[in-house]
Amino acid sequence: MSAQQELQEENLVLSLRKESAWASPYSLYQFQNFLCPAIHIQAVNNCQKYFEAKDNDVIVASFPKSGTIWMKALAFAIVNHQRLSTAEKTHPLLTSNPHELVPFLEFIYAGDIPEQNLLLSKVAEPRVFGTHTPLPSLSKSIVESNCKIIYICRNPFDNFVSAWNYFNKIKPADLSALPMDEAFEIHMLGYWKESIARPNKVLFLKYDDLKKDTNLYVKKVAEFLGCPFTEEEENNGVVDNIVKICSFDKMKDLNVNKSGTVGRGSVEKKNFFRKGETGDWVNYFSPSMIEKLSKIVEEKLSGSGLSFKEYYQNN
């Protein structure tokens, strides 16, 4: 990054309101109506300015710790299913971490322009990217082109526990329900409403539904992306193989995911695979925490048509 760019970035960060939140080892700032880690502010800005979406791009959007890596792996396997067989030992998902095959836009656009171009040139078509950025802050070309967006979310109780465990590994933190508030309003509901307004543009999925019947959702995603499975492919186990290669146990057990780091923050790859279950939150929440978070969830989602009750009520 040039000295001028560094100065611009510093000035931008200084002009924003700093917030305290547990859900990040980084400082969070109020930026374009969402809480953005300082390290991503310039990248979100750059992405808005420079990213040109292609019509065959796929964007996997999510709030952190809601199943991003799983959906990245599934989307990669699905869009490439005609040219890369998941039955082969050479399938890229067996030798690369999904965050490497499907890079975050915030990662690509964190560097200067030559670096952005270099990283972009390494992504093979059909390109699949990840993003944690809310819909209103995405590059206009993503929203206006014919590229597809898959949004993956998770019941807020498990999302919370997953994030808490993950960030605790990086930095000790207090357990508090505050950031969920922001996640509902800005993140989840933004993509949820767009998925209703433009169902061919945004596919809205819940991690928990996917866990219940992965085969069904793999077929739905393939149809949404315009690359459905033929009957012959289904009979030949193509869908089953995709489900298997992307399963938690399989991915967690791969050497490529057991050691080494990924991304600019050099996150240890093993930290992306913890339990991979729905319902683990019961081991963490006290009755008063359940009451508090249920209230926030219901208040925020009220009238939206979106609900996670089946994943946290009657526990």
Ligand code: PPS
């Ligand atoms: S990140 O850092 O935002 O990219 O994290 P993210 O991938 O969104 O979420 C991590 C949680 O997803 C679980 N995980 C999986 N679940 C099901 N299947 C597969 N293949 C899979 N891979 C990762 C991971 O274990 C984290 O959830 P928890 O509840 O902490 O186990």
